[in-house]
Amino acid sequence: MTDQSLHSDPAAPRPDRPPAAPAGESGARPGDGGVTVLPPPPADFVGRGRELAELLADIDRAGLGGAGRTAARVLLVAGRPGTGRTALALRLAADVVARYPDGRYFVRLTSAEGTPVPVEQVARGLLRALGGGAADLREAMAGRRLLLVLDDVVQAAQLAALLPEAADSLVVATSGGPLSGVPDVRPCTLGGLDTPSAVRLLAATIGDTRVGCDPRGAETLVQELAGHPTALRLTAAWLAGRPGASFADAFTRLREIPAAPFTPPAGASEPRPAPPAGELVRAFRLAYDSLPAAAARLLRLLVLAPAGAVDAQGASALAGCAVDAARGTLDDFVRGGLLAGAAPQYRVPGCLEPMLAALLAGAERPEEVRLARARMLERTVRLLLSCRAALAGEPVEEGMPALLRFDTAAAAAGWLETRLPALLAAVRSAVADGELDTLARRLVAALVRALAAFPGGDAMAAERYELHSLVLDVAERRGLLREQAAALINLGDLDAGAGRTDRALDRYRLALGAARACDDRQAEGRVLEALGGTYMERHDPGRAFDWYGRALSLRQAGGELADQARLHGRIGALLTYTGQYGPALREWRTAAGLSKRLGDLPSQARALAEAARVQEFAGRPEDAVRSCRDALYWARQAADRRLEAALLLRFADLLDRLGDPEGARLQRESAKSLGSRGAQTG
Known part of the structure; x- marks a missing residue:
């Protein structure tokens, strides 16, 4: 990737044109701030009858607000990792979903790195899901x-900021403990499962017959693990893989395993608020210690997967093994309770991530971890390049392996849509690493271009803003002035497109300094023109004219005719806006002449059409007619039927104003005929 490739975000709104409207579709996408359509509860959900009854009763109780309550009812399910708080929230939501027909969404409020997801990011995702x-x-x-399930809430402020002002809505939140500062919320605190439910959970994995042959042994094992759901699943899977082992064997092995928590990795960020329970630690060690060395290494490396999500190809890149071998091992992990999901996408359970991260830090050298992450990121870059090519209908690069190709644009769009949270997490991780800056820059560039090609990608300005901010972080860290300028230009474009013109001007001025410092004339010209466009948005034609003039001088010095033609048009439009019709006409004629020299006949026709408009404004209708006829001639020479039809309609309007309705009618009929022929050809 060259530095130049980062100079422009293809989907970024430009200050000289309005930003594209969001896609007309509504509904949550995986990339929308972590907002997804409400998933079903786990198939193996058991027990929790008392807790469910209490939560259902809480939905309709009067509460502190009484009958005049205006905010949504909030229910809180609290518990340590692995106790099934998310499963209970989803089970409850499934029971009451019919009451909330206006939207049912699931949002995870803790990232894979254990940090709170910014409320602004989630709010944008919910707004898009609700129609925008x-x-x-x-x-x-x-x-x-509305029904919102807010999973893994870390701070009360997260919950308060997302609470609907709608008394008929329901929010079900999960957290590691009570959330102070949220009024009228009684937490439903989860411990272990009751014994009958826990035994049923064992039987779901190892079979009723095996439990029926030793019911007392099953109950003893349940009590040893305090009914912890995830610990029970791990132990049951261990027993399922050993048909000759008894409950007593599992009990004895668990008793020999220390319950001491894993030591967090050196230099790790703050640990999650609630460390794993001792019974979960022991059950995990039982399962992990029984793995072959290669499988144990792959499991450790899976915590490097962005957002905890991985497929067989990603796992093979991490471990440096064959894809088929990785797929088989991942399926084994699912059967063993160590992974969730199924092919093609698997997920590391959040309650196991801290333990796997500690194991990785203790077992792998830093350079091995970095190499594994680099292999994974390199594969991600190639996938994004292939994805963008498929979305744009272009051939993929020569030598791209079949496993990294997409058969159709729909397949590429589906992959990008479902993987977007993991892709964004991959970029953040690569930038934070500090030793993978080259890969991080390539990854950002590939993701920006894939998003630009994605249907409705224009609506993801916030995600692109974050990506360019990350590029700026790397460029400043490395002293890369050319890339600083590129990132600042893209950020300025996004700010301008969102109406944040003060911020856009600050970004552009910083970009101008960086571009001049590294003698990047292309970037300098782009910034000068963007400054002119931004001042036009602010209705300051004097400053806009000054910056457009500087940009034109730079392009003239470099002999860049296409840029000169465009800038003469910008200045012509500005002069028309201020009523300076004579100078405006000269600018449009100059733009037409430059386009003719370049052989760009459509641009020549458009410039002449604008000249006709200026002449009409100046009270010279006959001259306007001649210019409009010239524009039509060049549009026909260019064989641009769409442009020709548009010019015919403009010519018809002009003839109407000149008092020639019959001539106007004929022009409109010609335009309609052109449109019909174009539709038949298409």
Whole structure:
């Protein structure tokens, strides 16, 4: 990748044109701030009858707000990792989902790295999921009957900021413990399963017959593990892989395993608020210690997978093994309770991540970890390049392996849509690493271009903003002035497109300094033109004219005719806006002449059409007619039927104003005929 390739975000709105409207589709996507459509509860959910009854009763109780309550009802399910708090929240949601027809969404509020997901990011995702027509999230949620499951809430402020002002909505939150500062919420605190439910959970994995042959042994094992659901699943899977082993064997092995927590990796960020329970630690060690060395190494490396999500190809890249071998091992992990999901995408359970991270730090040298991450990121870059090519209908690069190709644009779009949270997490991880900056830059560039090609990608300005901010971090860290300028330009474009013109001007001025410092004339010209466009958005034609003039001088010095033609057009439009019709006409004619020299006949026709508009404004209708006829001639020479039809309609309007309705009618009929022929050809 060259530095130049980062100079422009293809989907970034430009200050000289309005930003593209969001896609017309609504509904949550995986990339929308972690917002997804509400998933079903786990198939093996058992027990929790008392807790479910209490939560259901809480939905309808009057509470502190009484009958005049305006905010949504909030239910809180609290528990340590692995106790099944998310499963219970989803089970409850499935029981009441019919009451909330206006939207049912699931949001995870803790990232794979254990940090709180920014509320602004989630709010944007929910706003898009709800249709995006409202000015803010509160407005979009008002008066609706919504069901939100907010998983793994870390701070009360996260919950408060996302709470609908709608009494008929319901929010089910999960957390590691009580959340102070949230009024009228009684946490439902989870411990272990009751013994009958826990025994049923064992039987779901190892079979009723085996449990029926030794019911007392099953109950003793349940009590040893305090009914901890995840610990029971891990131990049951261990027993299922050993048909000759008894409950007593498992009990004895567990008793020999220390319950001491794993030591966090050196230099790790803050650990999760609730460390794993001792029974979960022992059950995990039982399962992990029984793995072959190669499988244990692959399991450790899976914590490097962004957002904890991985497929067989990603696992093979991490471990440096064959894809088929990786796929078989991942399926074994699912059967063993060590992974969730199924092919093609697997997920590391959040309650196991801290233990696997500690094992990775203790068993692998830092350079081996970095190499594994680099292999995974390199594969991700190639996948993104292949994805973008498929979305754009272009051939993939020569030598791309079949496993990294997409058969159709729909397959590429589906992959990008489902993997977006993991891809964003991969970029953050690569930038934070500090030793993978080259890969990080390539990864950002590939993801930006894939998002630009994705249907509805224009709606993901916030994600692109984060990506360019990460590029800026790397460029500043490495002293890469050319890439600093590129990132600042892209950030300025996004700020300008969102109406944040003050911020855009600050970004552009910093970009101008960086571009001049590294003598990047292309970037300098782009910034000068963007400054002119931004001042036009601010209705400051004097400053806009000054910056456009500087940009034109730079392009003239470099002999860049296409850029000169465009800038003469920008200046012509500005002069028309201020009523300076004579100078405006000269600018448009100059733009037409430059386009003719370049052989760009459509641009020549458009410039002449704008000249005709200026002449009409100046009260010279006959001259406007001649210029419009010239524009039509060059559009026909270019065989651009769409442009020709548009010019015919403009010519018809001009003739109407000149008092020639019959001539106007004929032009409109010609335009209609062109449109019909174009549709038949298409």
